[in-house]
Amino acid sequence: MNKRYLIPTLLFLCAGSILWLSSCKKINEATELGDDLIPPVDNITTFDTTLAIQAFNNIFDLTNDSTRSTAADEQYVGLITNDPLFGRTDAKLFFQLKPPFYRYAFNQTEPDSLLLDSVVLVLHPTNVYGDTTVSQTFNVYEIDQSSVFKSDSAYLIRKPNQFAYNNLLGTRTFFPRGFQDTVRAFRDTTPYQVRIRLNDAFGQRLLNYDSVGVNGAYNSDTAFQKKLKGFAVESTNGNAVVGINLTGANTKLAVYYKWKRPQHTAFDTATVAYFNFTSVYGAGQANIVTRDYSGTSWASAANDEVEDNQIFIQNTPGTFAKIKIPGLIGLNNRVIHRAELIMEQVYNGPTDSLFYVPGSLFVDAYDPSISKYRTVPYDLLMTSTGGANYSSFGSYPTVAKDANGNTIRRWRFNLTRYVQHVVNGKLPIYDLRLSSPSYVIETYGIPGLVTDGTIAIQPLTPVSVTRGRVRLQGGQPLNNPQRMRLRIVYSKI
Known part of the structure; x- marks a missing residue:
């Protein structure tokens, strides 16, 4: 969180202590969003809203994936003949x-x-x-x-x-x-x-x-x-x-x-x-x-022109999803305390234990001004050692339960600073891409600045190819509690 919001945040917390006790469920949901200090959602000074997501299945091919194998990588050999999803x-x-x-x-x-x-x-x-x-x-x-x-x-x-x-x-x-x-x-x-x-x-x-x-x-x-x-x-x-x-x-x-x-x-x-x-x-x-993918669930869902209720993500060489957030269009200026892209696994029975989820997922943004993908501005940050803040960004899943009590994985991608700059009118609304790469080579930085350029190979941990796949709930139907969504905690200006 920006330092200039810290003092007002503390004042909100003190003034709203009674509301904190009477609205613990909303408060717990808000603070689960991350480790940052988030004001309680009291609908007086702090609010939350959920924006609908449009998600589309797609596949990498030789024209948009240049992943290469090196001797240091884990190699794979074998044959999977019966994965019902992929x-x-x-x-x-x-x-x-x-x-x-x-x-x-x-x-x-x-x-x-x-x-x-x-x-x-x-x-x-x-x-x-x-x-x-x-x-x-x-x-x-x-x-x-x-x-x-x-x-x-x-x-x-x-x-x-x-x-x-x-x-x-x-x-x-x-x-x-x-x-x-x-x-x-x-x-x-x-x-x-x-x-x-x-x-x-x-x-x-x-x-x-x-x-x-x-x-x-x-x-x-x-x-x-x-x-x-x-x-x-x-x-x-x-x-x-x-x-x-x-x-x-x-x-x-x-x-x-x-x-x-x-x-x-x-x-x-x-x-x-x-x-x-x-x-x-x-x-x-x-x-x-x-x-x-012949005859699979993914094959029947893969159509870039039609919004998909279920999203299929497979590790390299694999698949990706294009994500649109139309609700960001015209969203008025406000103080964004937290914005998270939330997605949940759809349980698929015993095969989920055989063909388990990827160790990490990744979200990046398509920038039409350069006709390339770039890391999400302000939220995906490089470290001094050459890595990135994948953990706080949300690349690694947490364990959750679905409505039937099945153990699933949930991802929460932190898009707070990006959304803040969108509502401030300082960044355009990008189409996002969800995938499970072993490493990333793409444009990094703040659009329009001299420091904006291509990053070196940045491995996600654990680094892997071939293994890992997951079926996620898409943005529909809107009454599905597992739907992919963008939740925003904010204050009015």
Whole structure:
């Protein structure tokens, strides 16, 4: 709250102490709006009003979403085949694992001194989104040499069919749960592993490569990539996606083998060599996630020209909603103590626990003067450390109950300063956008000022793609207590 309102606010609180006691329900509702000091709603000096919302479902596509995957991001692989609200999700993972150094060699450079035991691709799982009681089948392929896959590129998450892969190296069917259980393998006893045995022919190939000469596979990173472009992992069945930490200690290619000591005739020494995802030699990665909404509730509601009673928000790559607040037009000047855009989840039964809500939502504004989206002026604020006030802005939900006692999530976005400048005639009325992005790159600042410009990547916490979706009540019907709405607590001037 502006300092110049603090003294009048305190006077209102003192003078209205009797009204406070007799109107506790209204007062509690007002102070629930946020941590700022808000006068009691007494309908004498302080009032409240609720403005209707118009909401429209829409979808991101390649023309309006440039989200790219980086190695530091949590990656997802798997297949969701039965989400009743949002349909099908297919998450594929592409990456490179490389020797620890070049020139690299196994214990002996002569191939006939090495004997393959097995070769295993190990992935480091971090979480599961979806139904863990349905089995998943992960297939591992080799990326074709003809593919454009590169180690120095960040690839779009939502652009399918970017990379060719054909050579099936291995497959594993499992239930995506119990990753915290300890796995016991040769020289490797740790939890959090998905182990996929690859075929012996591929393992023998790795042993046969040498590091001698300019064309030796282990002579340099360039030479190695000409022999092994990378791996592609996809799922052929299941109802969940698995989060993978590419940079984790348990993501590796394990080559188990025996070797002969000099002057020995028997393969008597067992060992293991690890290839890892490493930034030293620029290991490449891409996480490609595609959605199919055919036959879903979202598909039947998605029409940008018709106001929707229910709003469907899915994390990147996903959906968004356009929000209009026509009641702001002609709203006369007043002191805005609090203005909040309130929205509530519509309960969807047991599937809400499988396909849970996003960790955060985000509201921004379309500025027609620059034909771009911008952060909400005055209310979304950058911090000195490069983040933003996502918590006080309202990006994170609170737990609530609907009329039937079901546990739901509620969001309250603080638009107080924006609305104040609208009623003062200092800002136009923007169309708003509601989404669940993993990060934001857009115009930030106060329109018309020199400081107005594009912000750097600002991650929302928790940062994620792929997981999280929610169905919200739209702005209709007006008699629905869960309807999306803008509540304003104000004083007259």
